[in-house]
Amino acid sequence: MTIGSFYPPQRTLMGPGPSDIYPQVLQALSRPTVGHLDPTFIGMMDELKQLLQYAFQTQNAFTIAVSAPGSAGMEACFVNLVEPGDKVIVCRNGVFGERMRENVVRCGGEAVMVDNAWGEPVDPQRVEEALQANPDAKLVAFVHAETSTGALSDAKAIAEVARRHECLTVVDAVTSLGGVPLLVDEWQLDAVYSGSQKCLSCVPGLSPLTFSPKAIAKIEARTTPVQSWFLDQSLVLGYWSGEGKRSYHHTAPVNSLYALHEALVLLKNEGLEQAWQRHRDAHQALKAGLESLGIEFVVEEAHRLPQLNAVYIPQGVDDAAVRATLLNRYNLEIGAGLGDLAGKAWRIGLMGYAARNENVALCLKALESTLK
C-alpha cells in the first residue's frame, strides 16, 4: 500500500451542496489551530454567535453551530424537543420531511404526516386540518427549502397555523439560510437548523442552530433525559454560553468554526438582502438559459427556490453520461435527482458563492454543448 497526499481537482460546485466555497473561507480554515478553551477562540465564538443571530435574523440567546453536519442539527432539534409519546405534525414534500419522521419515531414520538407531492410546497391549510384533528400535538415540523425538489414553503404561514394551536415549530433551513428570506424572530419560529455548506458557502460539517425562548422552556420542562449525550443542548450550552466559566463538553471543531466565522463575515459585509437579490438574479439568468434549451422546471414558478433549481432531464438524455461529461470535461458538478426524482431530474445549485454570472454562463454553455 503506497498512498500519497490527496490533491483534489478544482471543481465548480453547482449541485445541492457542498456549494462553491469562498476562497477567503478556505484561507480561514487553514489558520493555526488554537485550543478550544483559548481566550481568543472564546472571543471568536462570541462573535460567531452574533453573526449567526444576524444570519437567522434572531435575538435568540441560544444560537450556535452544532459540531456536525445538518443531519445532526435536525437530530439536535428532535432529541431535545420531543419526549416519548409527544405527537408531532410532520410535513413531508420530499426527502427531508421523511427524515424528520424517522427522527421523531426514533425519539419515541408519534409522527402525524401531512403530505404534499414532491415538488409542491407544504400546504398550510393541510397543517391546519391536521392540527384540528390532533389537538394534542406539541410540535409542527417542516422543511423551509426542500433540497430534494427545489420547493420553497411558506414558513411564516405554517408557523402562524402552528402558533394558533399552541405548537412549537421545528424548521429545516438547511438550504434556505442566506439564500432566501428567513426571519426567525419576525415569523416566530422556535427551532431552526441549517448547514454550513449551502448558501453560506462554507465547508460542510457544521449545523447552525437556534432555539427560541419557548423551545428552551420546553427543553427545561422535560421529565425524561435527552437520549443523546452529544446533542444534549443543555450540556452544549454550558460550553457556548458567554456567561461565567465555560464548561468542557466536547472538543469544538476549531478550524471549521474559523471557516464559518469567515463565511458569515462575508455575508454580513454583503448584507442579507443583497445576498437574497444575488441569488434571485442568478436564478433568473439560469432560468432564461435553461428555458431556451427547452428544459423544464419541476416546481411551479411561484414556489421555486432560486438557489436550487430542480429541472426535468430532457427525454432521451442519458442522466449519468451527461453529468459525467460535465464533470470530466468542464470540472462542473450538478446534482442528480434524489428519491422520487432519481433519474428524472437534475438539481442545479446556485448557492452562496456559486450564485454568480460566471457560474451561470459556464453551466449553460457546458449543458448546451453536452446536450447537442
Next chain:
Amino acid sequence: MTIGSFYPPQRTLMGPGPSDIYPQVLQALSRPTVGHLDPTFIGMMDELKQLLQYAFQTQNAFTIAVSAPGSAGMEACFVNLVEPGDKVIVCRNGVFGERMRENVVRCGGEAVMVDNAWGEPVDPQRVEEALQANPDAKLVAFVHAETSTGALSDAKAIAEVARRHECLTVVDAVTSLGGVPLLVDEWQLDAVYSGSQKCLSCVPGLSPLTFSPKAIAKIEARTTPVQSWFLDQSLVLGYWSGEGKRSYHHTAPVNSLYALHEALVLLKNEGLEQAWQRHRDAHQALKAGLESLGIEFVVEEAHRLPQLNAVYIPQGVDDAAVRATLLNRYNLEIGAGLGDLAGKAWRIGLMGYAARNENVALCLKALESTLK
C-alpha cells in the same frame, strides 16, 4: 456590530488536545472542496479507510471516520451496540468512563460500574469479578488512555477477560491511537473509537471508528431501531461502502477528511512503531526535566501515558496564573485539570506533532521561568 476576519495567534499546543497540527495537514485542509459523491473523493475515502485500518492495526471492513468529534464516536458505539435492557460493564477511572455510563443509560442500557481511583488504570481482576457477578452482561466498556488522568489501561488483558465471558468490548482510544500500541485485531477489540485531534495531529472534528465482525453481527441482530438516525452505522455504511453504488446519508465534512487523510499518510510514512517510540522519547525528556523542577506525576510510572502527562501543581502555585503566563508570554498551551483533578493537576500533552524535542525544551524552560 463590526466583526472582521479572525486571525488566531500561533500557539504551541501541549494540552490534552487539540494538539499541534502538522503544517501539511493544514495545507491539505484548505484544498479545493469537491462534492461528497465526486469520484475523486470516493477514491480518497477508500484510501482513508485503508489508512485508518493501518492506524488501528485491523482488517475490519467497517473502519470509517464519524463526521463529528470523539464524543460522537463514543455515542456511535453505544447507540448501535446497546439495546434497551442490555447490561454493560463500564470501567470508570476518570471523566470518560463516567461519560460512557451516561451513554449507556441514555440508550436504555443498565450500566454496572467497575471503579478504579483517578490516576489508576482499570484493574482487569475487578472486571473479571463484575462479569462473574453479572453473567448476563453483553458488553465491557473501558477507556484505553484516560485523557483526564494520563493513565494507560491494559486493553489486551481487559479484552481477554471480556471474551472469556462472551462480552464484546467498547474501547475509547481517543488519546491512544497513534501514541501508544493499539492492536485492534491482535487484541480482538470489537468497537474502538478515537479522535482526530490527539496523536494524529489533525484538526478536531472527526472520530475514527472501527467495528469487528462480531460487533457488526450484534448490530445486525438488533430487534429495536438505533435511536440515533445520524449515528446509525448501518445507514452510514451505505455511504462508506466501496461495493456498488454509494447511497447518500449525510454530507461528509469533505475538507476535514482531506486533513485526516494527510495526517494518516504522515503516520504511515513515519511508521506506527517509530511514532510510538517518538512519543516515548519525548516523554522521557519531559519527565527528566519536570522531575528536576520537583514536579510529580499523578500516575505511577508503569501506567503513564507518554503522550499525556498529568502532574501535580506544586504547592502554593497559582494554577490559572501560571497557565495564563505560559499562554500570554510563550504562546504555550498546557491543559488544566479536569473533574477530580481540577485545580490540582496540569495535563501536558506530547501528542503527534507535539512530541518533539523543541516542544519539550520550550515547555520546560517556560515552566521553569514562570515558576521561579
